[in-house]
Amino acid sequence: xxxxxxxxxxxxxxxxxxxxxxxxxxxxxxxxxxxxxxxxxxxxxxxxxxxxxxxxxxxxxxxxxxxxxxxxxxxxxxxxxxxxxxxxxxxxxxxxxxxxxxxxxxxxxxxxxxxxxxxxxxxxxxxxxxxxxxxxxxxxxxxxxxxxxxxxxxxxxxxxxxxxxxxxxxxxxxxxxxxxxxxxxxxxxxxxxxxxxxxxxxxxxxxxxxxxxxxxxxxxxxxxxxxxxxxxxxxxxxxxxxxxxxxxxxxxxxxxxxxxxxxxxxxxxxxxxxxxxxxxxxxxxxxxxxxxxxxxxxxxxxxxxxxxxxxxxxxxxxxxxxxxxxxxxx
Ligand SMILES: C[S@@+](CC[C@H](N)C(=O)[O-])C[C@H]1O[C@@H](n2cnc3c(N)ncnc32)[C@H](O)[C@@H]1O
Numbered sequence: 650x651x652x653x654x655x656x657x658x659x660x661x662x663x664x665x666x667x668x669x670x671x672x673x674x675x676x677x678x679x680x681x682x683x684x685x686x687x688x689x690x691x692x693x694x695x696x697x698x699x700x701x702x703x704x705x706x707x708x709x710x711x712x713x714x715x716x717x718x719x720x721x722x723x724x725x726x727x728x729x730x731x732x733x734x735x736x737x738x739x740x741x742x743x744x745x746x747x748x749x750x751x752x753x754x755x756x757x758x759x760x761x762x763x764x765x766x767x768x769x770x771x772x773x774x775x776x777x778x779x780x781x782x783x784x785x786x787x788x789x790x791x792x793x794x795x796x797x798x799x800x801x802x803x804x805x806x807x808x809x810x811x812x813x814x815x816x817x818x819x820x821x822x823x824x825x826x827x828x829x830x831x832x833x834x835x836x837x838x839x840x841x842x843x844x845x846x847x848x849x850x851x852x853x854x855x856x857x858x859x860x861x862x863x864x865x866x867x868x869x870x871x872x873x874x875x876x877x878x879x880x881x882x883x884x885x886x887x888x889x890x891x892x893x894x895x896x897x898x899x900x901x902x903x904x905x906x907x908x909x910x911x912x913x914x915x916x917x918x919x920x921x922x923x924x925x926x927x928x929x930x931x932x933x934x935x936x937x938x939x940x941x942x943x944x945x946x947x948x949x950x951x952x953x954x955x956x957x958x959x960x961x962x963x964x965x966x967x968x969x970x971x972x973x974x975x976x977x978x979x
Pocket of ligand 1: 663689690691692693706707708709726727728731753754755756779780781784
């Protein structure tokens with residue numbers, strides 16, 4: 650799978666998903682008869698942690714395991730090549746459950762599937778959008794947001810946003826951006842406004858980390874201002890070496906949703922550094938075993954994060970800022 654490996658952060662991400670979906674259906678218990686789950690990039694039913702070899706349940710299986718109360722309509726999207734295997738495993742593991750696995754490009758399929766759900770658009774709906782890279786089109790996010798636009802609250806969206814990828818494909822070393830990369834970024838944002846950020850970076854007006862923040866901010870800004878979401882919550886996820894790999898961006902109109910996800914993010918932000926440290930330690934042991942050498946430095950780890958202060962809260966919501974290029978137009 651290009652770009653995404655099953656590191657410690659995958660378990661962390663899926664733990665948040667499980668807890669949130671559990672809370673999501675619980676809040677609707679005895680109130681509604683239908684609950685919809687949409688998984689735009691469903692992956693496989695089960696995966697293995699690349700260090701420990703332990704099985705990790707994929708998002709589709711997690712959604713089907715939520716049972717008190719369960720989701721009543723589940724739609725999973727995967728590529729044509731991978732969808733049949735996903736479907737076969739899920740059918741054998743959940744023989745009595747109703748769900749659909751759609752093989753193909755979710756960006757093309759989702760609008761039609763939402764059309765078939767029109768008569769139940771009153772049902773609370775959660776959409777997980779977890780691409781490998783930049784495959785999620787803005788038009789898909791728009792279709793999802795429009796599904797319940799006439800209601801008080803829209804579909805809740807949980808989007809994995811690979812902001813560090815931009816600093817890789819939008820190069821500043823003098824080489825041209827490949828047209829297919831520029832097209833993918835256009836498609837993902839649904840606008841060419843990201844070019845203002847890129848130009849500021851090219852002109853060295855902003856540092857790489859500021860550019861990353863601006864790219865993330867532009868996505869949040871658009872989710873709130875163009876799609877009309879009341880809150881967006883970002884949480885940064887880093888790999889074992891401490892480099893950022895993506896942001897998990899949650900968009901909701903629901904006060905309860907915003908509170909629950911803030912708590913889950915606070916918990917993850919507190920736990921992820923220790924998980925990362927364990928993963929680094931394990932990797933070193935495996936490397937030592939493979940190469941038959943002992944590290945000179947025992948189990949000491951570099952300090953990756955400042956230690957927690959008493960009473961410190963690890964996640965606080967802050968709204969996106971008006972993008973620089975819009976601010977300068979005023
Ligand atoms: C990060 S993985 C999904 C992991 C899964 N959500 C989980 O947490 O268990 C992304 C998946 O999206 C699939 N994919 C890539 N492009 C797609 C597209 N345009 N439509 C549907 N699925 C796609 C890939 O085959 C891959 O399995």
